[in-house]
Structure formats: structure tokens, C-alpha cells
Amino acid sequence: MGDLTHHLRLSREKREAALDEFGKGRYTVVGDMVLKAVEQAIEAVASSEGKHFHANPRMAHALRVKWAKENFPEIAADLDAVWSAYGDLGYDGLDGERAKEAVEAMERIIDAIEKRSEIRFK
Numbered sequence: 001m002g003d004l005t006h007h008l009r010l011s012r013e014k015r016e017a018a019l020d021e022f023g024k025g026r027y028t029v030v031g032d033m034v035l036k037a038v039e040q041a042i043e044a045v046a047s048s049e050g051k052h053f054h055a056n057p058r059m060a061h062a063l064r065v066k067w068a069k070e071n072f073p074e075i076a077a078d079l080d081a082v083w084s085a086y087g088d089l090g091y092d093g094l095d096g097e098r099a100k101e102a103v104e105a106m107e108r109i110i111d112a113i114e115k116r117s118e119i120r121f122k
Helices: 004-023 027-047 060-071 073-092 096-117
Strands: none
Touching (some): 027 060, 027 073, 027 096
């Protein structure tokens, strides 16, 4: 079971990878990394409260999103945008504007979580 430090490291690494892949124009990968960076950020803050969504893989996504929207309602629209971009970019092709929107949503989510939780992801 991961703890705050573990999830924090993974979120930082995946955020950096998303930014790097965006800069290289590898847009199909951006959706994957953005989603994973956000998921790990949520896992990090939740783990500081003793919650570990990944312990139940079949329900992890739904539980994670539900918890995040309840505890950080200001990121709800961006969470939906990230999930939508993941599908669009990963399955439908190379769209730089969509990848940019995903990266911007990721940054807003991480900024909001940092502000409220005082956990530093950047």
C-alpha cells in the first residue's frame, strides 16, 4: 500500500512526463500521463487521511473520483475533462489542442489540491 511520499513521487514523475510528452508533440501519450498524474495526486492527499483507493482496483477510479469531487468540488469539471481527454487522445488520435486542454486541466487540479492540502506536487 502506497503512502503520501510514494504517491507524491509518482504524481510528480507522471506530471513531468505529461509536460515532456506534450512538448515533444506526442499527444496520444499526454492523455495517459495527465490522467495518471491526477490520479496519483488524489491518492497522495487521500493517503494522508488513511484512504487507499487502489486497494480495490475494480472500483478504484469511481471511488477516487467520487472522493475527490466531494473533497475538492472546485476540480470536478477538470476531472471530467481529464477523463474525456484520456479517451479522445488515447483512442482517436493526435490533437494538440486537446492535449493542451488536458495539461491545463491537470495543472489546475494539482494547483487546487496543493492549495487546500498544503502538499507540494511541483
